[in-house]
Amino acid sequence: MSSAPKLAPDLQNFIKTWKDKPGNLIMVLHRVQQEYKYIPREVALYLSKELNVPLAKIYGVVTFYHFFKLKKPGRHNIQVCIGTACYLKGGGDLLLELENLLGVGVGGVTSDGLFSIEGVRCVGCCGLAPVAVVDGEVFGKLKKDKLPEIIAKFKDK
Amino acid sequence: MTKVTVADLQKIAREQSGVKSAYQKVVLVCGGTGCESSKSDLIYQNLQQGVRDSGLAQNVQVIKTGCFGFCEKGPIVKVQPDESFYVEVRPEDAREIVAEHLVKGQEVARLLYDKNKKPGAKADDIDFYKKQVRVVLRNCGLIDPENIQEYIARDGYRALAKVLFEMQPEQVIEELKKSGLRGRGGAGFPTWRKWDFSKAVSSAQKYIVCNADEGDPGAYMDRSTLEGDPHSVLEAMTIAGRTIGANRGFIYIRAEYPLAIHRLEIALRQSRELGLLGENILGSGFAFDIELRLGAGAFVCGEETALLASIEGSRGMPKPRPPFPAVKGLWGKPTVINNVETYANIAAIILKGGEWFAGMGTATSKGTKVFALTGKVKNSGLIEVPMGTTLREIIFDIGGGISSGKKFKAAQSGGPSGGVIAEEFLDTPIDYENLAKIGSIMGSGGLIVMDEDDCMVDVAKFYLEFTVDESCGKCSPCRIGGKQILGLLEKITKGQGALEDIEKIKKIGKAMQRASLCALGGTAANPALSTLKYFEQEYLEHINAKKCRAGKCKDLLAFSIIAEKCKGCGLCLRKCPASAITGEKLKPHVIDEKKCIKCGACIASCKFGAIVKK
Amino acid sequence: MAKQINLKINGIPVTAEQGTTILDAARQAGVKIPTLCYHPDLTSWAACGICIVKAENSPKTFRACATPVEENMSIITHDAEIVEIRKTVLELILSNHPNDCLQCPRSGNCELQTVAAEFGLRESPYKKVLRGLPADHSSPSIVLNPEKCILCGRCAHVCQEMQNVWALEFIGRGHKVRIAPAADVSLNDSPCIKCGQCSAHCPVGAIYENDETGKVWAALGDQEKYPVVQIAPAVRVAVGEAFGYKSGELLTGKLYAALRRLGFKAVFDTNFTADLTIMEEGSEFVKLCKEEPDKLPLVTSCCPAWVDYLEKYYPDLIPHFSTAKSPQAMLGALAKTYYAEKNKIEPKNIFMVSIMPCTAKKYEIARSAEMHASGQQDIDVSLTTRELVRMIKAAGIDFNNLPDDQADSALGEYTGAGTIFGVTGGVMEAALRTGYHLLTGEELGSVEFQEVRGLDGVKEAAVDIKGTQVKVAVAHGVANVQYVLDKVKAAKAAGQPSPYHFIEVMACRGGCVSGGGQPYGATDEIRKLRTAGIYQDDKLAAKRCSHLNPEIARVYRDFLGKPLSEKAHHLLHTHYTARPLYNR
Known part of the structure; x- marks a missing residue:
């Protein structure tokens, strides 16, 4: 069994504040993912004890909601919107092209750990379709041939 | 700040109006997600800087507002009182706007939506806005959503004061009854x-819950409302709390909406500071407070029992109703759940009266409806129209017609739970009942326009992919039925369909409609059933002739080179990733259909229009 | 009295209590609505969609299992449309389910198979979509085969609601949902306590007992081996269900005969060691009462699922756990020592099989070093009642026409106190009967303690033993334990005396009569019938207190010395260790 993880004090405080609030689990998981970019197993175990929630329930919740990840994503997570507007305007092709360029499938991480690709639901910029989001930066009205440029830009970051 | 009374509210409103009228010009910069992702924040900063540098700080106010709705042309900057409507503004344009417009008083014509704008013309006169009526979006694009004073100056929290001091809960309900307001989230329950x-x-x-888990792909009405006018929802929830006797509220909002969350957090803080939330609101003795709870990427959580499960920290799996949440909801307590748009109507109804609201719309559907108009339409964006407006008015008058210049084929309303509206219904007044009759639903208000390039089987497949992915997996009709229909649609788009597949889709669809536990499953087959109803011919073409008339289904396409047009330049040959093109230099080339992977690289590369897909 | 609701089902007027579901109200009207995911032990989950009904003149459909009746409802349960939809839903479910019924452990008693047969399905119109998920064979007790799972949710809900174990949960979503432990650990590495209630509630072959009949057949055919067998108390009142007897029918004699016909050279009765357990545990209790009352309460330990639960969830209470082994384990140890010595058989040649109502017993036989007290593994194979039924049928034994037989002496005779170990409250009652004697030296007038009987999840009583109040608590269904143990812990934390002196826990609702290895279909109705069978056995017994069992007296005189002697400690006691919930 893995030993108890050392959590950042901020995170610990957050968990303490939420500990006794009913329905806290999802809010706490959001905060954990903000810290680690995914939900590490040992943190889930820690939460199980701290919040007095069975680990199975935590995993049930984590695997139910697409937002939560059990695997660490790349340093830069490229999110391609595949909402209806973006899909109609070629969001699917952007995903395929990214897979080609990076050599990993959706949900995978490049071997250097730099990039991961994710298809996401409508990010609410339908006027800019098709859209990709990298580290919070939105790229709208995106064309396939712009992708290498975007990858290069984040490679050095 | 200290807790305010009703008199204080009036004072704040007066003072705020005074502040406003002290400025000669107000520059409104759209701070919605769409425009912000096109750097409207930088435009805002540049404008502020410019105003300061030009010594205009006393005369010109620059504020960041919520969404103007005209997202196609974003980022939007509007200058009042000049009614100057600038579109597609870039950060570097700020300098020119300051120098020319704000300093010299000359509009920057090249940035105006209407390049030939006549003096005195109003921004609301442009086609996109002319037919719109703004109730829900009354403050979006007008006020700074991060400043509660601006909301108060626009009659904000007056409805709450009225409910607290002048009305009995029964009267509030009576007013809502008169208004005919129905839930804007889907089924339209009164x-x-x-x-x-x-x-x-x-x-x-008891609890008051706001459903802000807007999950329909292509819909962002609620996000824009929360980003542009968060207090309208807080005020309405408080009114609801007073009416049913609840003192706690939750807003369940998608984590994918960081800006809306941010603005809500600010709004909550400001409301608490003024005592508009918390103990003894406006000195009435009534206590109410609201917390945010984040969704985590599950469309099904828009279903109210699933949403409640999610707030409780569990998997968002729907439960059978009855018991209805109104009786037994969050943690087993009576809970009113409405969505953002529904709440955003409440304060206006309280202030102007139910009869005023019922004066808009059709016999059964009152008021206005906000739509997110997207797809193959020229002016995509967020619009609000009276119920009963026709699709033709929305797409052609407001939306400016089809962006590609091609022919309109259909519009999808209600997102993945809805269905297609075919051309024959372009003139049907849109309301709950009419949409249901056509085989679609109002849904939350996504409206996606499709043209001849869109394949109806492919569209059905897209939505089924979505619902299969978003099904919670609990009940078998939805979990398995959706997957089976998707499989059949895939078969058809690959040219492997059989006639009996159509009957199977209908049969499974019926079982899903009748036997699914929640609305997601009950409506998941709608895109397939409604495209079958109105575009069965396209299905038959895929099945019998192995043709996709839209040219969308790659497996049914054949690429060929028109010999007469081909100059033999060899560009396509070099671009082809599958080495499927052969030919001698300067002589017509040919495509080997067996090798062709139908990627379209050749068509994109040909300068002579010699390559076609059929 | 609850409010009465009047409604119509298929036009038949029905009056039902408020809160009754449409499903139950229909039963009153003689209408059977098909179900799959529904189980009366559990809150309706309303997942499968098979029980849909519609309201007359309304477009709405309801799930009969989860919808309470309303005044003036008029429900249609069967018409062309509803039947057709149900059929489509069932065809969809079957499109997700393998067709290898002939090789399935549930063949012949599968609820899906039954419903499919009732619907008369003859075709598979939809594409078979299987997921290729591997079966989990890691647990000694149960096998989880997600490929067969129809996601009715019963197992997970039993594990969570009834047992509060949370070994199983819905993982993933949509068509990727499956039932599994957290973090994809194997069942054996999960908090699973092996109670097997998941397997007893599974409608199909997705969770079932780890079948070990092969090992027993091999031993029975092995000339070198000396196969012996023991049967647990609860088996005798449930085994008949598989042969057309009604639940609760007492079939001890036929069982002995069937086991002999299978080829066992000696047939023992676990009831005998149940009596022995009372002697050891009772003595332990009396000793604590007299010498170290601050170490009370004493908690029973004959249920291995409960033992596993306590070691994982309440390790701090281990000092309160009775060290006495379970009756099964005691019999194993005595068979390979006492019986072997007496009959001059090489212990290593004895092949000890136990027939248990329980899947956790498969785990118990190797749970610690003390399970090798005889120098061998004391029990070689533990079979569930369900496995025994299959063996009897496979051997061509006409169970119904068997003559009654006797158990073998030395480890076969039992009292009424031994037999009531099979029901909740039984161990407590047996202990009180003998405890009274041990504390006072006198015999009880009436030996029945009604206050510890019945299906209430927690039963508390204060028993007067000649002026001394003995406070006892009985819990069954692990989720009910928390209430009792939290009270103990709170008292401990406050430095107050324990609210109880003696606590009995059985992991399964109703006790072993509805253990995880019993014939399928246990509901409270059936639990009550089986329980009645056990109490009948008690009533019929010549002796009703463990200390009055002459063979017990003999084993102490000839072999063990006295209760809690050194030899008894070596053979009949064990110890406990804190275990992690997750092994990795």
Whole structure:
């Protein structure tokens, strides 16, 4: 069994504040993912004890909601919107092209750990379709041939 | 700040109006997600800087507002009182706007939407806005959503004051009943009845929940409302709390909406500071407070029992109803759940009266409806129109017609739970009942326009992919039925369909409609069933002739080179990733269909229009 | 009295209590609505969609299992449309389910198979979509085969609601949902306590007992081996269900005969060691009462699922756990020592099989070093009642026409106190009967303690033993334990005396009569019938207190010395260790 993880004090405080609030689990998981970019197993175990929630329930919740990840994503997570507007305007092709360029499938991480690709639901910029989001930066009205440029830009970051 | 009274509210409103009128010009910069992702924040900063540098700080106010709705042309900057409507503004344009418009008083014509704008013309006169009526979006694009004073100056919290001091809960419900307001989230259940049910249950603890888990792909009405006018929702929830006797509220909002969350957090803080939330609101003795709870990427959580499960920290799996949440909801207590748009109507109804609201719309559907108009339409964006407006008015008058210049084929309303509206219904007044008759639903208001390039089988497949992915997996009709229909649609788009597949889709679809536990499953087959209803011919073409008339289904396409047009330049040959093109230099080339992977690289590369897909 | 609701089902007027579901109200009207995911032990989950009904003149459909009746409802349960939809839903479910019924452990008693047969399905119109998920064979007790799972949710809900174990949960979503432990650990590495209630509630072959009949057949055919067998108390009142007897029918004699016909050279009765357990545990209790009352309460330990639960969830209470082994384990140890010595058989040649109502017993036989007290593994194979039924049928034994037989002496005779170990409250009652004697030296007038009987999840009583109040608590269904143990812990934390002196826990609702290895279909109705069978056995017994069992007296005189002697400690006691919830 893995030993108890050392959590950042901020995170610990957050968990303490939420500990006794009913329905806290999802809010706490959001905060954990903000810290680690995914939900590490040992943190889930820690939460199980701290919040007095069975680990199975935590995993049930984590695997139910697409937002939560059990695997660490790349340093830069490229999110391609595949909402209806973006899909109609070629969001699917952007995903395929990214897979080609990076050599990993959706949900995978490049071997250097730099990039991961994710298809996401409508990010609410339908006027800019098709859209990709990298580290919070939105790229709208995106064309396939712009992708290498975007990858290069984040490679050095 | 200290807690305010009703008199203080009036004072704040007066002072705020005074502040406003002290400025000669107000520059409104759209701060919605769409425009912000096109760097409108930088435009805002540049404008502020410019105003300061030009010594205009006393005369010109620059504020960041919520969404103007005209997202196609974003980022939007509007200068009042000049009615100057600048579109597609870039950060570097700020300098020119300051120098020319704000300093010299000359509009920057090249940035105006209407390049030939006549003096005195109003921004609302442009086609996109002319037919719109703004109730829900009354403050979006007008006020700074991060400043509660601006909301108060626009009659904000006056409805709450009225409910607290001048009305009995029964009167609030009576007013809602008169208004005819129905839930804007999907099925259109009368709002007053929900409130009345909860009010009737005696319980020490009740809850008010706002469903802001807007999940339809292509819909962002609620996000824009929360980003542009968060207090309208907080005020309405407080009114609901007072009416049914609840003192706690939750807003369940998608984590994918960081800006809306941020603005809500600010709004909550400001409301608490003024005592508009918390203990003893406006000195009435009534206590109410609201917390945010984040969704985590599950479309099904828009279903109310699933949403409640999610707030409780569990998997968002729907439960059978009855018991209805109004009677037994969050943590087993009576709970009123309405969506953002429904709440955003409440304060206006309280202030202007139910009859005013009922004056808009059709016999059964009152008021206005916000739509997110997207797809193959020229002016995509967020619009609000009276119920009963026709699709033709929305797409052609407001939306400016089809962006590609091609022919309109259909519009999808209600997102993945809805269906297609075919051309023959372009003139049907849109309301709950008419859409249901056509085989679609109002849904939350996504409206996606499709043209001849869109394949109806492919569209159905897209939506089924979505619902299969978003099905919670609990009940078998939805979990398995959706997957089976998707499989059949895939078969058809690959040219492997059989006639009996159509019957199978209909049969499974019926079972899903009748036997699914929640609305997601009950409506998941709609895109397939409605495209079958109106575009069965396209299905038959895929099945019998192995043709996709839209050219969307790659497996049914054949690429070929028109010999007469081909100059033999060899560009396509070099671009082809599958080495499927052969030919001698300067002689017509040919495509080997067996090798062709139908990627379209050749068509994109050909300068002579010699390559076609059929 | 609850409010009465009047409604119509298929036009038949029905009056039902408020809160009754449409499903139950229909039963009153003689209408059977098909179900799959529904189980009366559990809150309706309303997942499968098979029980849909519609309201007359309304477009709405309801799930009969989860919808309470309303005044003036008029429900249609069967018409062309509803039947057709149900059929489509069932065809969809079957499109997700393998067709290898002939090789399935549930063949012949599968609820899906039954419903499919009732619907008369003859075709598979939809594409078979299987997921290729591997079966989990890691647990000694149960096998989880997600490929067969129809996601009715019963197992997970039993594990969570009834047992509060949370070994199983819905993982993933949509068509990727499956039932599994957290973090994809194997069942054996999960908090699973092996109670097997998941397997007893599974409608199909997705969770079932780890079948070990092969090992027993091999031993029975092995000339070198000396196969012996023991049967647990609860088996005798449930085994008949598989042969057309009604639940609760007492079939001890036929069982002995069937086991002999299978080829066992000696047939023992676990009831005998149940009596022995009472002697050891009772003595332990009396000793604590007299010498170290601050170490009370004493908690029973004959249920291995409960033992596993306590070691994982309440390790701090281990000092309160009775060290006495379970009756099964005691019999194993005595068979390979006492019986072997007496009959001059090489212990290593004895092949000890136990027939248990329980899947956790498969785990118990190797749970610690003390399970090798005889120098061998004391029990070689533990079979569930369900496995025994299959063996009897496979051997061509006409169970119904068997003559009654006797158990073998030395480890076969039992009292009424031994037999009531099979029901909740039984161990407590047996202990009180003998405890009274041990504390006072006198015999009880009436030996029945009604206050510890019945299906209430927690039963508390204060028993007067000649002026001394003995406070006892009985819990069954692990989720009910928390209430009792939290009270103990709170008292401990406050430095107050324990609210109880003696606590009995059985992991399964109703006790072993509805253990995880019993014939399928246990509901409270059936639990009550089986329980009645056990109490009948008690009533019929010549002796009703463990200390009055002459063979017990003999084993102490000839072999063990006295209760809690050194030899008894070596053979009949064990110890406990804190275990992690997750092994990795």
